[in-house]
Each structure stands twice: as structure tokens, then as C-alpha cells.
Amino acid sequence: MQLSKSTEAAIQLTQDALRINGQSEIILCASLFYFRLPRALWKERLLKVKTYGYNAIDVYFPWNHHEAEEGIWDFSGEKDVAQFLQDAAEAGLWVIARPGPYICSEWDGGALPAYLLVKENLHLRDNDPHFLQHVARWYAQILPKIQKSELGQGGTVIAVQLDNELDFYPCSDPKGYISALRDMAIAHGISVPLIACAGQGGLYEACGFAEEVVPTCNFYPNDRDPVFEAKVLFYRGELAKRGYPLLVTETNRSHFLLRRLLSAGAKLLGPYLQASGTNFGFTNAANNWGNPLSFLTSDYDFHGMITPEGHIREEAYEGRLLHHILQTYGRSLAEAFPAAIGTTGQSSLPYRLALQHGGELLFLANVKEQEESVLLQIAEEQIPRYTELVAIAGHCPILPLQVPLGAWGVAGGTLHYATGELLLVKQLPDRTLFLFHTEGEGEICFTFDTEIQLIEGTMTQQEVAEYRVTLSFSSVEKEARSSISLADGQVLEIVGISRASALLLEGIDEEGNLHHETYPERSSASREVEIYWTQSEVNPVIPFAEKLVSIGDSADYLEKHAIYRGFAWYQAHLPIPLTGDYQGFIIQRASDVVTLNLGETYLGTATPGGSSHYMPLPSSMQANSELTARVEIWGHTNFHDTNLPALHLNSLKGLTGIMGVTAMRDLNANWRFKRIQQEDDKAEYARIDLDDRHWPMVNIGGWLSADQPAHHCYRNQVQLSDQADSWILHTPGNFSYAYAYVNGHSLGQVNPLDPYLDVTPYVKAGETAALTFFLDKTYGALSGHINLYEGRSAKSWSLAAGQERELLHHAQISKSADQPVEGAVTLKPGAVSWLYGQLDDSNQGLGWRVYVQGRDMKLTVFFNGHLVGRLWTQGGANRPIFRGGSDESFYLPGPWFHDHEAGNEVVILLESVGTSADASLEPLRFVPVTAT
Numbered sequence: 001m002q003l004s005k006s007t008e009a010a011i012q013l014t015q016d017a018l019r020i021n022g023q024s025e026i027i028l029c030a031s032l033f034y035f036r037l038p039r040a041l042w043k044e045r046l047l048k049v050k051t052y053g054y055n056a057i058d059v060y061f062p063w064n065h066h067e068a069e070e071g072i073w074d075f076s077g078e079k080d081v082a083q084f085l086q087d088a089a090e091a092g093l094w095v096i097a098r099p100g101p102y103i104c105s106e107w108d109g110g111a112l113p114a115y116l117l118v119k120e121n122l123h124l125r126d127n128d129p130h131f132l133q134h135v136a137r138w139y140a141q142i143l144p145k146i147q148k149s150e151l152g153q154g155g156t157v158i159a160v161q162l163d164n165e166l167d168f169y170p171c172s173d174p175k176g177y178i179s180a181l182r183d184m185a186i187a188h189g190i191s192v193p194l195i196a197c198a199g200q201g202g203l204y205e206a207c208g209f210a211e212e213v214v215p216t217c218n219f220y221p222n223d224r225d226p227v228f229e230a231k232v233l234f235y236r237g238e239l240a241k242r243g244y245p246l247l248v249t250e251t252n253r254s255h256f257l258l259r260r261l262l263s264a265g266a267k268l269l270g271p272y273l274q275a276s277g278t279n280f281g282f283t284n285a286a287n288n289w290g291n292p293l294s295f296l297t298s299d300y301d302f303h304g305m306i307t308p309e310g311h312i313r314e315e316a317y318e319g320r321l322l323h324h325i326l327q328t329y330g331r332s333l334a335e336a337f338p339a340a341i342g343t344t345g346q347s348s349l350p351y352r353l354a355l356q357h358g359g360e361l362l363f364l365a366n367v368k369e370q371e372e373s374v375l376l377q378i379a380e381e382q383i384p385r386y387t388e389l390v391a392i393a394g395h396c397p398i399l400p401l402q403v404p405l406g407a408w409g410v411a412g413g414t415l416h417y418a419t420g421e422l423l424l425v426k427q428l429p430d431r432t433l434f435l436f437h438t439e440g441e442g443e444i445c446f447t448f449d450t451e452i453q454l455i456e457g458t459m460t461q462q463e464v465a466e467y468r469v470t471l472s473f474s475s476v477e478k479e480a481r482s483s484i485s486l487a488d489g490q491v492l493e494i495v496g497i498s499r500a501s502a503l504l505l506e507g508i509d510e511e512g513n514l515h516h517e518t519y520p521e522r523s524s525a526s527r528e529v530e531i532y533w534t535q536s537e538v539n540p541v542i543p544f545a546e547k548l549v550s551i552g553d554s555a556d557y558l559e560k561h562a563i564y565r566g567f568a569w570y571q572a573h574l575p576i577p578l579t580g581d582y583q584g585f586i587i588q589r590a591s592d593v594v595t596l597n598l599g600e601t602y603l604g605t606a607t608p609g610g611s612s613h614y615m616p617l618p619s620s621m622q623a624n625s626e627l628t629a630r631v632e633i634w635g636h637t638n639f640h641d642t643n644l645p646a647l648h649l650n651s652l653k654g655l656t657g658i659m660g661v662t663a664m665r666d667l668n669a670n671w672r673f674k675r676i677q678q679e680d681d682k683a684e685y686a687r688i689d690l691d692d693r694h695w696p697m698v699n700i701g702g703w704l705s706a707d708q709p710a711h712h713c714y715r716n717q718v719q720l721s722d723q724a725d726s727w728i729l730h731t732p733g734n735f736s737y738a739y740a741y742v743n744g745h746s747l748g749q750v751n752p753l754d755p756y757l758d759v760t761p762y763v764k765a766g767e768t769a770a771l772t773f774f775l776d777k778t779y780g781a782l783s784g785h786i787n788l789y790e791g792r793s794a795k796s797w798s799l800a801a802g803q804e805r806e807l808l809h810h811a812q813i814s815k816s817a818d819q820p821v822e823g824a825v826t827l828k829p830g831a832v833s834w835l836y837g838q839l840d841d842s843n844q845g846l847g848w849r850v851y852v853q854g855r856d857m858k859l860t861v862f863f864n865g866h867l868v869g870r871l872w873t874q875g876g877a878n879r880p881i882f883r884g885g886s887d888e889s890f891y892l893p894g895p896w897f898h899d900h901e902a903g904n905e906v907v908i909l910l911e912s913v914g915t916s917a918d919a920s921l922e923p924l925r926f927v928p929v930t931a932t
Contacts, residue, residue, distance in 0.1 A: 010152050011159075011192055011304040013214065015240035017335045018267040020094070020158060023336035024356075026262070026326050027158075028319070029056040029096060029270040030543040031250075033105070034084040035065050036277025036300055039077065040895030041310065042084055045275055046091040048306055048932075052316040053323025056094035056158070058249065058270055059084070060103040061146075062111035063138045063867050065283070067252060068564070070115045071158060073141055081142070085149035089156040095269070096195075096249070097146045098161040101135045101181075102169075103124075106241070106296045106884050108283045109636030110164075110649065114564035117636075117650050124649055125169050127176030130577070136184055139772070141189035143681070150192050151182040160190050160251070161305035165199030167206040169640050169649070175208025182213050188451075200260070203238065204362040215239060216268070218250035223257045224367040224394070229351050230266035233338060253304040255318035256365070259396040261361035263351035265338045274319070276301035276308040278891050280314060281804060281867045285638035286592055286609075292643040292753060293609040295510035295592070295634050299885030309849055309891050309929045311522060317503040324423050324505070325398055332357040332407055350376070352401075359415070361402030361801035366391035378417070387441040387472050389419045393439050395439070397421045405446075410490055410587045412449035416468070419443045420496060427510045431483065431491035433512050435557040437502035445470040450487040457482025459496060467764075475499065479514070492714040520932060526851070526925040531837045531906070534818035535825060540911075541597045541628040541833040543569035543800035544810035553795045555588075558633065566803035572794035574598075574632060574660050578723045582660040584616040585627075586728055588758065590655040592634035592648040595913065597828070599624030603828020605858075605913035607634075607880045610645030612728065612756035614661070614789070627658055627794050634870070642752050659726045667729075667771070668785055671714040673698045678711050678776075685713045686741035686772040701735075701775055701783020709737075715771065722766030724790040729757040729771075735785020737776035742769055753782070760793075811836075811907050825921040835921075837906040839892075846929040847894035854921035856914030862907040863892050876914050894929060 012019040019026065030049045037045055048059060062080060067073055067597060075081055088095050101176050102125055103111040113134075116122060132565050141870045149155025162181040170688035171177055178196055183195055197216045198206035207215045211483040219234050221228050236246040247268035248261055259271045277300045284296045301308050305316035326333060335356035364374065374391045376383040378401060383389070400422050405413035408425045410432055415422070420442030424435040436442055447468045455464055456751040457480035463470035472813055473480035473496030482497040493512060497505075504516040544567065551561065574582075585603065589611045596603040598617070601624065601815055606613045633653045672695035676685065684690075692715050696703075700714055720727060729740065738750035750773075763769045775783065802810070811834045852859060856875035859870050869890025872879055896903050912919035 013193060013244055015243055015245060016182070016265070016337045017825070024331045025055070026334050027056045027094065027268040027270075027449065028054045028323060028326065029058050029268060030054045030274035031059070031272050032057040032275040033059060033271070033277055033284075034081065035062055035079070036279065037892045038895045039080065041893065042087045043091065045306065045310060046088055046311065049275055049311065050091050050093055051320075052305055052312070054093070054274070054321040054578070055323075056096060057088060058096040058098060060105050060107070060111065061097065061099040061101060061142050062105070062107055063100055064113040066141065067138065068114055072114065075141070075514050082145050082148070084155065085145070085155055088494050089149065089154070093156060094151070095149070095155070095157045096161065097157050098164065099139070099142045100163060100181055101138055102163055102639050104164050106285050106300065106638050108285050108565070108638070110285070110638040112649070114559050114636055115562070117652055118559045120313040122186070125163065125166065125177065126171050127173040132180050139184045139188060141389070143185060143190060147189045150929060157192055158192045160185060161197060162194050162213065163196060165197055165206065167202030168199045168835050170273060171205070171280065173208070174205055175210050178208045178210040178213055179382070182210055195247065195249065201235070203235075209298050214244050214247065215242075215554065216247040216249040219248060219261070220250070220252060221257070223254050226367045227271070229260055229264045230756075232261060232266070236265045236338070244418050253315060254304065255315065255322050256394055258322065259363060259398065260351075260365050263338070263353060263365070264395075265336070266861065267334070270643055271304065273300075273302045274304035275306040276304055278308050278887070282633065283634040283635070284870065285637045286646060288641040288643050288647050289881075289883045292641070293607065293647070294881045294883040295607075296638075296884040297873070297882050297887050298890060301885035308885070309847060309893075310932065311930065312520065312932050314519070318517075321423070321503055325421065328422055328425055329355065329361070330407070333361065336361065337442070339853070343635050355403060357404060357407050360401045361825070362399045362401055363396055364391050364399060365396035366393050369393055372538065383417050384443040387419065387443045389443075390440045392439055397438070397889040410492065412488070413486075414447045416445040416447045417637045418445070420473075421502075423502050423505070424508060428510060428512050429495045431512070433493045433495060435495045435497070435514075436663050437497045438473075439499040441472060441474055442496050443470065443472045444496075445485065446492070447680050448486060452484060455482060455778055457494070459494060486810070520930070521896065522930055524927055526927050529839065529842060529926045530541075531839050533821050534815075534836045535821040535833050536814045536818040536836070537831060537833040538810075538814050540595070540598065540602070540630070540830055540896075543802070543807045545569070545774050545800040545802040546796050548800045551797045551799050551882070553797065555655055555794075555797050557656065557659050558631070558654035558801070559652050561799055561801075563801040565633055566801060567656060567807065568631045568633075568799060568801040571798045572627045572632065572658060573796040574625050574627050574658075574794045575792045576625060577660070577662050577792060580662055582617055582662060582791070583664065584614055586612050586659040586661060586663045586756070587629065587655055588612045588657040588659065588756070588790075589645065590631070591651070593632040595630040596657065596658075597628045597830065599626050599631075601649045602915070604915050605878055605911075607621070609647065609753075610651055611754040614730070629655060629658065631655065645754055649719070649926070650712050654923070655857070658794040659728060659789065659791045661789045661792065662724060663721060663790040665788040665790070666785075667716060667718065667788050668700050670697055671700050673703050674713045675703070675705060676713050677705070680711070682739060682741070682774055683746070685715075685774070686744050687747070688744050688770045691717070694844070700773065700786050701777070705777070709776050712775045712777065714773045714775065718769045718771060718788060720763055720765060720767055722771055724765055724792060725791045726760045726791050727763055727769070727787045729759055730755065730787040730789060731755040731784050732787075735775065735784040735849060736778060736921075738784075739774040739830050741772040744770070751827060755784070804862070807909060808862060808865065808907065811909070823923060825910065827910060827919045829912055829915050829918065830918075831912045833910045835908040835910055839904045839906055841897040841899070843894070843928045845894045845897060846931060848892045848899070848929060849889055849927045850892060851925040851927065852890045853888065853925070854919065856912060857921045858911040858913050859921070860909040861890050864896050864898060864904055866896055872913070875919070876916065877914065
């Protein structure tokens with residue numbers, strides 16, 4: 001790619017190398033997000049990443065984090081990105097900056113501001129001038145800050161990513177879109193490489209192969225996928241054709257997988273989320289992680305190297321180990337390229353890298369569940385010769401073959417082979433120390449151009465000839481050392497240690513002594529803390545916000561009323577039915593968390609995912625005319641998915657209406673049937689005046705056909721009530737491919753996960769509705785059911801909303817009625833209360849991990865004014881699936897504690913969300929964060 005003259009020498013990309021300031025580098029890059037950490041912890045967390053072997057971070061910049069309301073920008077305090085980039089530079093870390101506009105990252109809306117969702121004629125993430133006009137405003141804010149932190153401009157930013165995994169999204173013009181983003185970046189002075197990552201392998205779909213934009217790859221395989229390297233090598237080859245190296249911008253966190261990627265020639269290894277964090281505030285997302293609806297936890301942790309509170313996990317030591325190896329081989333490895341695959345005596349086929357300065361590295365990845373013995377056939381030689389080489393399951397040692405010792409200042413010698421991993425080489429005043437490690441037995445063979453004068457030490461001497469030495473050691477020994485003296489006065493000290501010892505190695509001093517750290521032992525035991533709790537129950541149907549606005553006779557989505565996060569309260573009047581009573585209520589097109597009250601009576605809490613949801617009215621109750629729906633925006637989806645309406649990237653929150661159901665009618669029987677062809681015009685068969693009197697009459701889906709797939713048309717005439725004003729078809733079951741029409745109007749394809757079809761706009765009270773269903777049936781596909789709900793829609797709607805400020809204000813004014821509480825807290829179904837606690841800083845400013853246990857209780861947790869967690873305890877079937885981190889705990893950051901005199905307040909909004917029994921909350925369990 002073409003770079004400006006100021007950075008052309010600083011950053012160079014070729015098919016086999018990434019060079020920074022003329023030095024070829026392997027980039028080991030950890031995701032670390034300033035917006036998920038308190039500002040006071042930025043430096044500490046950056047230094048931990050550096051300490052455990054990483055030389056770079058990648059960081060998203062969430063647009064909606066800095067523009068919560070249209071036109072109002074905030075880059076101060078906890079959002080000071082310039083300070084974060086400066087902190088990263090001072091920590092000695094390169095930065096890959098990812099400003100979006102879309103970032104995914106399990107963040108609310110993928111960082112796209114929710115106000116965009118209600119802009120007319122705007123197409124997200126596409127070459128659309130209306131969307132790009134708004135992106136230009138964001139880029140004008142963020143790119144100058146990134147530009148000032150570029151390498152060569154006082155910072156360490158080495159690349160800027162445009163959008164994120166565009167190949168997952170139906171962009172109509174990826175080349176035009178990415179080109180437009182590129183032009184904006186260049187216009188703002190960005191001169192480091194511009195990259196665009198492919199999430200599922202669609203290089204063109206991700207970047208359009210726009211000029212001056214480098215395609216990169218994100219890989220999320222099974223770590224044990226036996227053919228993974230073959231896939232990676234394919235992409236390496238595709239990128240090499242374009243003159244680019246293989247840059248893996250995202251992948252799994254295991255260093256076993258990272259080693260496999262390295263073996264296929266990757267120059268950037270970017271495991272996603274090695275440093276975890278917290279989704280503070282209303283920043284969680286919702287998405288489909290196979291459920292199909294998942295809520296993202298406030299805890300944001302995929303079990304990488306560093307926990308959200310900063311504890312080091314065992315995987316961090318693997319990172320430092322890999323770093324030592326990368327440093328040991330240096331430029332020769334950074335410019336290496338894949339060699340031919342070797343052969344073994346067993347099924348493990350090692351991948352090999354040809355080192356730039358001679359020799360090879362063999363990657364012995366064992367993807368199986370059990371260990372196996374391996375014999376390597378290299379040219380005419382079988383390795384090992386004297387010991388056993390065991391490939392440990394889930395490990396990938398990097399073994400040297402015929403590597404010249406000149407790279408480490410030793411003339412006239414070769415590291416012929418080693419079945420232990422070469423971890424470090426250190427030049428000491430009187431000798432060169434080579435440190436190997438293994439799990440099992442290690443065999444090391446050197447050859448020399450000059451005679452060996454002396455060999456001594458504790459390693460086993462398997463072979464000592466004039467020009468060749470083979471030594472071995474066992475990992476069960478604490479440390480094995482032998483020295484080789486050469487005729488020209490050079491001395492090599494060979495040290496062998498176990499892999500366990502290598503993981504804890506901190507360094508080697510000038511005397512050649514190894515220094516190890518001790519793995520910290522941490523306890524998950526809770527500690528008694530002094531905290532005084534009080535509780536204040538509040539009326540669940542009275543909005544927490546002061547302002548209640550009339551919005552007319554129909555409800556609408558929250559974003560259309562400039563409500564983008566937090567809670568909202570819909571209130572409406574329900575017409576009294578002319579005959580009978582209501583049987584239940586349909587909440588229409590509702591998301592995310594909806595709690596419905598009829599008068600003072602709680603009907604239930606649901607998470608419909610943008611679909612409609614039916615709540616029955618208990619038979620003992622009589623309908624009241626006042627409805628209140630409390631809605632919480634858990635988060636806009638971070639990933640475009642079509643399974644549920646709320647998972648579309650442009651989906652909206654809240655609801656569009658509530659229908660009181662006066663009748664439920666079973667429509668399964670007596671449908672007219674006709675077998676049709678796939679190419680037939682459906683609209684023609686859906687005509688109101690179509691004569692179907694001679695068609696057979698069957699149940700819906702009830703015709704047996706030998707065709708595969710079978711294309712069927714079903715028609716029915718339904719007389720509608722003259723006492724209703726709203727009608728909704730309900731199609732539960734397994735309609736695999738079904739298309740619905742009413743009175744000739746298409747209702748679209750039936751989604752089994754969203755089985756409610758509102759036919760009200762196309763029918764009239766007291767008249768006949770012509771229903772037509774087209775079913776495309778395949779092997780094993782069963783038909784569903786068709787029911788018709790008739791009823792009346794709620795009118796006279798009002799709306800109120802509140803975010804952190806409004807909720808905390810309500811908590812404050814409600815505190816005047818609080819009462820002491822001890823032990824477990826219980827609430828009747830549908831009840832709401834505030835729980836208040838005063839907490840001393842009894843952990844020396846390090847903070848706490850707080851564990852929650854209970855049933856059917858939803859918690860919104862504030863600490864000293866910060867929203868630190870949203871949780872939903874175990875309970876009934878209405879509880880959604882939670883993903884992304886711990887769903888049973890929240891984190892109280894140490895830096896957010898006040899001094900002793902000021903006190904520290906925990907305020908928790910409690911909502912009882914079950915219907916069959918009281919909700920309960922057990923006493924919270926406080927586990928101290930420990931210093932590392």
C-alpha cells in the first residue's frame with residue numbers, strides 16, 4: 001500500500017513482514033478497552049499487558065459513548081481518549097485504533113448511536129450519503145485525536161481499522177463504503193496503514209479490496225480444529241498475492257491457537273479480550289449467541305489473561321512464554337515464511353517456518369485429547385535419536401531445526417535440532433547461555449565448524465564427537481546445566497528446565513541465574529464487611545421520571561421520542577369491552593425487558609426480543625382500564641441477525657401497542673387447499689375474489705404430498721367480530737417456510753420465532769377476512785397452528801423515561817421512607833424497591849467482587865453514582881440467557897471508593913420479575929480484589 005512519506009519508512013508491509021522503524025516485528029496484540037475500565041486503572045492495566053509479553057493493544061472507540069445525544073460530544077474524564085492513547089505510548093505499547101463507525105464488541109448497538117435508527121432514508125454501514133454524513137461528524141471528532149497519537153507524531157498508533165467485520169453485514173457496496181471511510185481518514189491526516197477485518201473470511205465483502213486498505217482476518221475456530229492451519233495458509237496466500245502479510249486482528253485467547261497461527265505465517269496475533277472489563281452504565285448489548293436471544297452481562301470477560309478486576313490468570317504466563325520465544329528468534333522469525341510440511345511417525349503433521357537467517361522452526365501442535373509419541377523424519381535423519389519426544393495434548397512446542405548460532409553471536413555453529421523449546425539466549429560476560437524447556441525429555445544437538453575442547457555439567461551426554469554434541473535432560477529435574485568450550489575460546493552454557501518453571505521465569509541476571517516469580521494463590525472466599533442495609537418499597541406503576549408526556553392514541557418506539565438508554569414507562573387507557581371481559585393482553589413488537597401492570601396488578605415480565613408477547617389475565621381478575629408497561633432497554637443489538645426483530649441492527653426498543661384480547665379463535669380446520677408450483681404467482685392465489693370452492697378442504701398443513709419440497713396453498717374465510725378493533729394472527733409451531741396474505745395484502749414470511757402477524761390495517765370489523773397461507777414443506781417439516789386474537793387496542797398513551805441520573809434521583813427521594821433490613825430480602829411478584837447500603841473502604845482501595853444469589857430478582861446496581869451492574873437472578877422461564885461474563889456478580893472498582901469520611905453508597909433497584917412466587921435476594925457476598 002502507499003503511505004505518506006512521514007510514515008513510509010516507519011511502517012512497511014510486505015507479504016512476509018511487518019516492519020516498524022525498519023525493524024521486522026511479530027505483533028502480539030491484546031484487546032484493552034478504556035471504556036470498560038475506570039480511568040484510574042488504565043495505566044495499571046496497560047502495564048500488566050506489557051509485563052505478560054504483549055507489545056501492542058487494539059482498542060475500539062465507541063461512537064455512542066462519546067455522543068450519547070446527537071450533537072453533544074464528551075471526551076472528558078473517564079472518556080478522555082487522548083489520555084488513554086498517551087498512557088499506552090508511555091507503557092511502550094503499539095496501538096491498533098478501531099474507531100468504527102461500527103465496532104461490534106458486544107457493546108450497545110455496536111457503538112452506532114441509536115438516533116441514527118430513526119433517521120429517514122438512512123442505510124447503516126453502507127455507501128449511503130446520509131449515513132456517511134453522520135460518520136463524517138464522528139470521524140471529525142475522533143480521527144484528529146488518533147492522528148496526534150500516530151507513530152512518529154508523539155504516539156504509538158500503527159494502524160487504523162475502518163468499520164468492523166463488514167462481511168457479516170448485508171452491505172450493498174463494500175468497496176464504495178470502505179473507500180469513503182478511507183477518504184475521510186486520509187483527509188484527517190491518518191497516515192498509518194488503514195485496515196479492514198473479515199469476520200467470516202469474506203475479504204472482498206469486508207473491504208471491497210479498496211485501494212490503500214489492507215485486508216485482515218479474524219479467526220474464531222475450535223482451538224483443536226485439525227485442519228485449521230490449512231485454512232489460515234489459504235488466506236495467507238490470498239493476501240500475499242496482493243503484497244500483504246497475514247494480519248490476524250481477532251482470534252481466540254489460547255496461546256496454543258496463537259502458536260498455530262504463527263506457524264502459518266501470521267505477523268499480527270490479535271487474541272480478542274485478553275484484558276477483560278465491565279459494561280458500566282446502560283451499555284450492554286443484546287444479540288444471538290445460539291438461543292436465539294442473549295443478553296450481554298455487565299461483566300465483560302471471555303476468560304482471557306486478565307480479569308475485569310485485574311487479577312492475572314494462568315494464560316498470562318503462556319503469553320510471556322511466547323514473548324520470550326519471539327524475542328529469542330527476533331527478526332529471523334519476524335521475516336519467516338511457511339515451509340513444506342514435515343512427516344512424523346504418527347498422525348501429527350508439524351507445520352514449519354523457514355527462518356530468514358537460516359534454519360527452521362517446527363510447530364508440533366497436538367490437537368488431540370491424548371498425548372502421543374512422535375518421530376520426526378528430517379531429510380535422512382530421524383529425531384529424536386536417544387530420547388522420547390511426546391506431543392502433549394493441547395500444546396504446540398516450537399522446535400528449532402538447523403538454526404545457525406550466528407544470530408546469537410556464536411560463530412561457526414548450528415543448533416542442529418532440539419526437542420525442547422529454546423526459550424531465551426543471553427550474552428553473559430564470559431559465555432552465551434541457551435535456555436531450553438520441555439515437558440518430558442529434551443534432546444539438544446549442536447554441530448560446530450571447530451573442534452570441541454571441553455564439555456561438562458549435569459546434562460546427559462548422549463553423543464560427543466569432534467564437531468557434534470547431543471545432550472539431554474528431563475523436566476523432572478529442577479535445572480540441568482552443561483557447558484561446551486570451543487577451540488576458539490567461545491563458551492556455550494546449555495540450561496534445561498521444565499515447562500512449568502519456564503512459565504514462571506521472569507529473567508536471567510548477569511551471573512546466569514534464573515529468576516522465577518511465584519504464581520499468586522487467590523481465594524474466592526468472601527469476607528465479612530460492615531454494611532448497613534435499608535429498604536424502601538415504591539409504587540411499581542409510577543414512573544421514576546418527573547416528566548410524563550402525552551404521545552397520542554398509539555404507542556411507538558422509544559428512539560422516536562429521543563429515548564436511547566435506560567428505563568421507560570408507557571401508560572395507556574384500555575377501553576372497556578362492549579361484551580364479556582378481557583382474557584389477556586398482547587404486548588406488540590416489544591423489547592427488551594417489559595413488565596406489565598393492569599392498574600396495581602402485576603401481570604408479568606417478558607423479554608420478547610422485538611416480537612409480540614401474550615400475557616393471560618388470571619381468571620379471578622376483572623380488567624382495569626389503566627395499563628402501565630415498564631420497559632428497560634437492555635441494549636441495542638451489537639450484531640445484525642434476522643432471527644428476531646430486536647436483533648436487526650436497525651431495530652428499535654420499547655413497544656408499538658397493547659391489545660386487550662376478547663377472543664381467541666382456533667383457525668386450524670377447514671382450509672381450502674391447492675398444490676402449486678414454486679414459480680407460481682402467490683399474489684394471484686391470494687386474491688379476494690379467487691374462486692376456491694372446488695378445492696379440497698383440509699386442516700392447515702394437512703395435505704400429504706410426494707413432492708420435495710412441496711408447495712401448497714391454503715385459503716380460508718374468517719368472519720371478524722364487530723366488537724373488536726384489532727386482530728392478530730398467531731402462528732406457533734414449525735412453519736418452516738410459510739408466507740401469509742390477508743385480503744390480498746402480503747404479510748411476508750412467517751418467522752417461527754416471531755409468530756405474531758398484525759392484520760388490523762387490512763381488515764374491518766364485522767367483515768370477512770380472506771386468509772391465504774403458502775407452505776413450502778420439506779422432509780420432516782411439521783406444520784404449525786393458526787390462531788386469531790381479537791380485541792381492542794389501548795389508547796391515550798403517555799411516556800416517561802429515565803437513565804442513571806433520574807433513577808438515582810428517585811432513589812434519593814424514596815430514601816425518606818426506608819426501613820432497616822437484615823438477612824434475605826423478599827418481594828411479592830411485581831414489587832419494586834430500593835435497597836441502600838453504606839460500605840467502608842476496608843480493602844485498601846482495591847475494590848470488591850460482589851456475588852449475588854436469589855430467585856426472580858432483577859438488580860440495577862449503583863455505586864457512588866456509577867451504574868456498575870445489571871443482573872437477573874435464577875428463576876422462571878422468563879429469564880433470558882446471559883452471555884459474556886459472570887451473570888452472578890458485579891465489580892466495585894477500588895478507584896471509585898471515597899475516603900472514610902465521605903462514605904460509600906451502594907444503591908440497588910430491585911424488581912421482582914416472577915409470577916408464581918415471591919422473589920428473594922440472599923445477603924450479598926463480598927470477595928476482596930487482591931493486589932498483583
